[in-house]
Amino acid sequence: NAGVTQTPKFQVLKTGQSMTLQCAQDMNHEYMSWYRQDPGMGLRLIHYSVGAGITDQGEVPNGYNVSRSTTEDFPLRLLSAAPSQTSVYFCASSPDRTGGNSPLHFGNGTRLTVT
């Protein structure tokens, strides 16, 4: 049972570099989302998707792009990394976009440092 898989686990970027954080789930979940977590803080929603071809902004979307071309994958792109984007990034999925009766499943996170 792979569940929600995030790669890479760790990444160091220089300011201005771009990269893509990968997230894949093998549970055929419709709903996927990205959160960031800064030290000592809670989770903040970046972007989410309720199905293939549909994405929307969360609480802190600036500086990040997403796409959802397949049900399984939901990559998060940083176009020009900034030190303020140093954080731990978590991807999550849940089975049913319409159901409140639908727990989130989280990946193990990507720890990103921007110097």
Next chain:
Amino acid sequence: DAKTTQPTSMDCAEGRAANLPCNHSTISGNEYVYWYRQIHSQGPQYIIHGLKNNETNEMASLIITEDRKSSTLILPHATLRDTAVYYCIVRVSRDDKIIFGKGTRLHILP
């Protein structure tokens, strides 16, 4: 903004029941109450959820007040491994923005 409020931190003696409160006074009729926990820097882990009735599973019990404005997560026999940050959130069926607050940091004391 998060729709729930929780104490910042709590202590509980090992072996005792840990009772974590959550206030969700603006909850609507079709919103579920969810609890998750995060141990160290791992990904959050789902614990339990409910709509109106109290719920119990192998990890915990969830007690929701009759007016649904608050709930309590109960860990019946806390162990050191239950030291974590516990998040209470509400999720309405048609609202896809799932917002987390800062949670409660639970310390289990030996």
